[in-house]
Amino acid sequence: MQTQPRAKWWTRLGDWLDERFDVRIPLEAFLKKPVPKHAIKWYFCLGGITFALFVIQGVTGILLSLYYKPTATDAYDSILFIMNNVRFGWLIRSMHAWSAKLMIAMCIAHMLRVFITGSYKRPRELNWVAGTFLLLLTLAFGFTGYLLPWDQKALWGSTVGSQILGAIPLVGDALLGLLRGSPDVTGLTLTRFYGAHMLVLPVLAFIFLGAHFVIIRRQGISGPL
């Protein structure tokens, strides 16, 4: 039975799935977009770098959650435990801290590139808006994550940072209470920030990232200067 050489296994797997779900053509339309020549430059990679850092934050963050204890009495000790007792704990936590800083920097660099190449203009205004929300989410990740080590820097950083909200006329005190969960930064603030950092912000980030990517695929990237 000497016929054509057998197709590669991944092609056959694709055929098998396509036969059942009929997804090849819509998926290929979405995934197979050649990058235009004018966009093959390093400064068109900044958004992708930001997303890569987001993935690193997700993986290292999940790993940290296995040992971190979000209570006023245990938080700092659990950080010490991660740094001193857990194998590679220092590495995972340092990666999380450094990627957080880099993610904010890359996010802003990406926005600058979009601004300078004028890529935010019609018809891409809404993707600029989605990106702006992603910047705010990144900063919110940074602000809530800053409190979690529960050391002096975290406590006073969050105290001063949240006080800015309290400066709003009339509603400031109420908003400050909502943010902190107590008049001062206490264990109630810690669990609040922990919940936001671990659950609320990731869900929002996935929604806006999804929108960001669907829109860029639908519209294609902007033309040359």
Added chain:
Amino acid sequence: MGESVNRVQDEGSGQSLNRRRFLKYILLGFSAAATAAGVATPVVGYLWPPKQAVGAGGGRVAVAAAADLPVGKGAVYSVNNKPVLVVHTQDGYHALSATCTHLGCIVFWAEQKGVIACPCHAAFFTVNGNVISGPAPAPLPVYQVQVEGDQIYVQGGQG
């Protein structure tokens, strides 16, 4: 000679394993394996049950041989990852947290003066941990210490 020419022409046809193909697979395989190992090692190591501090949870820790600490001497040991100062005076053994209650420097036993001193801001404590002078706002926490046989044990419950 003829054979090697054929091999070069075979490149990419997926049939034979010539030298170029072989080297490509080796290099790609090595790169992939090294990258996978570089990611897997920290992650698996991280997930592996971590080493607990010796005697954690209130157990006691053997810090030194009694012979290492004659009367008049004091030394700092690690008890459950916390520094503990053990002092041997004529009254016996004293163990205290070695973390200064002022700003967290590691205190030492000033043998000449017979007091515990902090090198950072000149806080002084008695051998029982009480503040003599200096900026320390609170006494040093005291640990239980026992000597059995030739070993000095410190109770780690406070750490």
